[in-house]
Amino acid sequence: MVREYKNIDAKLKESLENAFGDKVKVENPRPHRLNVTVSRDDALEVVKHLNEKHGLTYVSTITGVDAIEHYEVIYHFFLENTVINLKAIVPKEENPWVHSIYHIIPGADLYERENKDLLGIYPKGHPDPSRQTLPEDWPEGDYPLRKDWPAKERGIR
Amino acid sequence: MAEVKIPIGPQHPALEEPELFLLTVDGEEIVKAEMRIGYNHRGMEKSAEFRTFLQTLYLFERICGICSHSHTTCYILAVEEVAGLEIPERAKFIRTLVGELERIHSHLLWLGIAGHEIGFDTLFMYSWRDREFVLDILEEITGNRVNYGINTIGGVRRDIPEGKIDDYLKALDILEERCQYYAKLAFEEGTLAARLSGVHYLSKEKAIELCACGPMARASGVATDVRFEEPYLVYDQIPFNLVTYDSGDIFGRTVVRVLEVIESIKIARYCLQNMPPGEYRLEKVPKKIPEGEAFSRYEAPRGEDVHYVRSDGGENPYRAKVRAPTMQNLLATMESLKGSYIADAPIAIASMDPCFSCTDRIALVRDIRSGKESRIRFRDLSKYGKGGER
Amino acid sequence: MTAELVQILLFPGFVFLFAYAMFVEWFDRKAYALMQNRVGPPWFQPFADFIKLMAKEYIIPRRANPLFFLLLPTGILAFVLTTIVCLPIASNRALYPFEGDILVVAFLLTAASIVIFLMGWFSNNPFTIVGGTRAISQMISYEVPLLFAILTPAILAGSWSITEITAYLRANPILLIIQLPALIIALIALQAKLERVPFDIPEAETEIVGGPLAELSGRGLALFHLATDIEMIVGVTLLANLFLGGFSANPALGLIEFFVKTLILVFILTAMRTVMARVRIEQLVLFCWHKLVPIALVQVLIAVLIKGWWLT
Incomplete structure (x- = not known):
């Protein structure tokens, strides 16, 4: 007995490509997985599109990655x-930021603050991006998840 | 009476782990609930970058003592997806079996804690006694009562012991009978229902809006379960039911968990009876994982567990992200706390089955006065353990 | 004079009550443990706990009021111990029975509850203050049904003295059946007075970490615990006198009767805390005022009618 599942990968892919054209790059590496790559400025629009057209309400988590040339924020x-x-x-810059998706999906609150704490990516438009994960006396501008963070000196083994 | 701020935590008898919930109360009613997490932040995601994939596996085993198998399985599914490994069928069954036994043990543990929070210690003693059946089975299969360490890249570390399956089935039968009795008790016994009904109400709309997951969402009538939505391991072969309840309160969460234990017993029994013969791990597993990224979801006892692994072709993960179910449920819990009574706060916080060790993941102890970091090195720790000699 | 001093100090006074309090605490804990499938403590455990706590430092928090912090643990013990003067213990006669001593006992037990509130208030800590206010709200809920319940035998016997009430009821045991509902109400109210599960709302360790007693340590805590244990004995002795016909005049028989009757009542209280979960304060208030008070009033009415038509 193997259960069958509805698959909407193709539909979503088409909808995104029609709406955003070249701005998005959509991959479908395996069934039930859709990898969408966009620039920072378009991310909010894509989320809005998914929310309005397809009823997206659930965010599992938001991963921040320091990919040397740039940062990646993966929703x-x-x-x-x-x-x-x-x-x-x-892009790598003094104060990296993304648009906050808090107003569309309130469940993203904690993850946006976590990324701000650990990777220093500011969620623009978040109502209360206060410190969440790190201690109160942790120095400002010290982001442990960046690759140039001196981990060995700071005692991570 | 003026506004009084009641701190629940960082140290509090109702919390097993340090976390701060600051409740502003007006008399007995909570008017504002704030929280501060991070007391348990151990920097596991950062330290994973300095470990090989296999070492990271055993590091993630230690994220949490109760859902350790969930975290490692979730992580290893992601790693195996990046590496393109197909593991033997028997290994999948053993992982599923351990995962379900872990769910039974976790839910019974929760039931006991919930009983303790509402001052019903008898329930606590009984459910923890019955949990021993599962812990004994787990100990025989994996060698440990908690932090099983059964997973390894490319399969599992140990096979099911020879000729023991009948004993396990027997123990599961007794456990099922007891759980049926608890389920009956939950529905028929008045005081438990009176104490838990209507408490910490989470509506279906709020649950969806705040992205609740696991038993918390299911008790609000949201049919979400990764085992159904995106079956991993062998869940697409196993017949079982998705338990939902639509009362949205703590009573609903209790019912959902007790019924889920019964479903888990069925799954565990199916795994034991239909265990395919053959190898239980791959002979050769590459040390270096090819470049790539994977995102995996796993239905942990507390809800959806999520891991993201990226490899740059080396021996160490480039980035490993962990998101535990408790984190996902925190917002919904805080939202529902407003307007309830302080008497209900501990059981309300407990009702999401919080695991803050999972939620926070740096062993940096900072001396606040000097601002200097102080850590206990392993050498010093072992010296300390031996009574300060040498 | 010497004989009375011996009675107050040794039997049935302080020493006896102390020993019996330890035994009853053990009995309560052991029965509780056995019903929960546990082993439970050895017989000397309450005594060992008491000695250990007495040997510990008595810490007075900076924010607390030191005078009251010293006075109150002694105060509560004094209140509950004073009741023995008016209460027949293991005999059919109290040390100093007088008309109206039932009210004195009720008053002293209420004073002990107020001490718990004061303890919370003067400890000056959010948990203790919340616990103290809860103790007060709980008190005004259970005191009324409790007083109505003990009013029933008093009306039936037509006296305000425990000794006389007991003697009258012993002579007319049929009346004991009539006032059975009052006994049940009194037992529930007593459980609330003793702040035990399901009515341990003021202490609720998982919510407010022990409530009024949160700041207490060492000797103070030991005395408080002792006072609570003695309060339990006083409570069940009062109920045994008023509702179970009291104890025999014969010293040996009286002692046996005392043990049997009090332990039965203690066992009921223990069973109550084994099978129930803690209720919320507003559930308790509603339960007391909507259920217990009307039943108690009907019971009192029945007592008055019986007294008026049948007994005279």
Whole structure:
């Protein structure tokens, strides 16, 4: 007995490509997985599109990655048996930021604050981006998850 | 009476782990609930970058003592997806079996704690006694009562012991009978229902809006379960039911968990009876994982567990992200706390089955006065343990 | 004079009550443990706990009021011990029976509850203050049904002295059946007075970490615990006198009757805390005022009618 599952990968892919054209790069590495790559500025629009057209409400988590040339903020959404990994590319700059998706999906609150704490990516438009994960006396501008963070000196083994 | 701020935590008898919930109360009613997490932040995601994939596996085993198998399985599914490994069928069955036994043990543990929070210690003693059946089975299969360490890249470390399956089935039968009795008790016994009904109400809309997961969402009538939505391991072969309840309160969460234990017993029994013969791990597993990324979801006892692994082709993960179910449920819990009574706060916080060790993941102890970091090195620790000699 | 001093100090006074309090605490804990499938403590455990606590430092928190912090643990013990003067213990006669001593016992037990509130208030800590206010709200809920319940035998016997009430009821045991509902109400109210599960709302360790007693340590805590244990004995002795026909005049028989009757009542209280979960304060208030008080009033009415038509 193997259960069958509805698969909406193709539909989502088409819808995103029609709406955003060249701005998005959509991959479908395996069934029920959709990897979407966009620039930072378009990420909010993509989330809005998914929310309004497809009823997206669930965010699993938001991963921040320091990919040397740039930062990546990956939103892991889940929509009707499909996981959408929305990758927003954030250029390396003094104060990196992304648009906050808090107003569309309130469940993203903690993850946006966690990324701000650990990777220093500011969620623009978040009502209360106060410190969440790190202690109160942790120095400002000290982001442990960045690759240039001196981990060995700070005692991570 | 003026506004009084009642701190629940960082140290509090109702919390097993340090976390701060600051409740502003007006008399007995909570008017504002704030929280501060991070007391248990151990920097596991950072330290994973300095470990090989296999070492990280055993590091993630230690994220949490109760859902350790969930975290390692979730992580290893992601690693195996990146590496393109197909593991033997028997290994999948053993992982599923251990995962379900862990769910039974976790839910019974929760039931006991919930009983303790509402001052019903008899329930606590009984459910923890029955939990021993599962712990004994787990000990025989994996060698440990907690932190099983059964997973390894490419399969599992140990096979099911020879000729023991009948004993396990027998123990599961007794456990099922007891759980049926608890389920009956939960529905028929008045005081438990009177104490838990209507408490910490989470509506279906709020549950969806705040992205609740696991038994918390299911008790609000949201049919979400990764085992159904995106079956991993062998869940697409096993017949079982998705338990939901639509009362949205703590009573609903209790019912959902007790019924889930019964479903888990069925799954565990199916695994034991239909265990395919053959190898239980791959002979050769590459040390270096090819470049790539994977995102995996796993239905942990507390809800959806999520891991993201990226490899740059080396021996160490480039990035390993962990998101425990408790984190996902925190917002919904805080939202529902407003307007309830302080008498209900401990059981309300407990009702999401919180695991803050999972939620926070740096062993940096900072001396606040000097601002200097002080850590206990392993050498010093072992010296300390031996009574300060040498 | 010497004989009375011996009675107050040794039997049935302080020493006896102390020893019996330890035994009853053990009995309560052991029965509780056995019903929960546990082993339970050895017989000397309450005594060992008491000695250990007495040997510990008595810490007075900086924010607390030191005078009251010293006075109150002694105060509560004094209140509950004073009741023995008016209460027949293991005999059919109290040390100093007088008309109205039932009210004195009720008053002293209420004073002991107020001490718990004061303890919370003067400890000056959010948990203790919340616990103290809860103790007061709980008190005004259970005191009324408790007083109505003990009013029933008093009306039936037509006296305000425990000794006389007991003697009258012993002579007319049929009346004991009539006032059975009052006994049940009194037992529930007593459980609430003793702040035990399901009515341990003021202490509720998982919510407010022990409530009024949160700041207590060492000797103070030991005395408080002792006072609570003695309060339990006083409570069940009062109920045994008023509702179970008291004890025999014969010293040996009286002692046996005392043990049997009090332990039965203690066992009921223990069973109550084994099978129930803690209720919320507003559930308790509603339960007391909507259920217990009407039943108690009907019971009192029945007592008055019986007294008026049948007994005279």
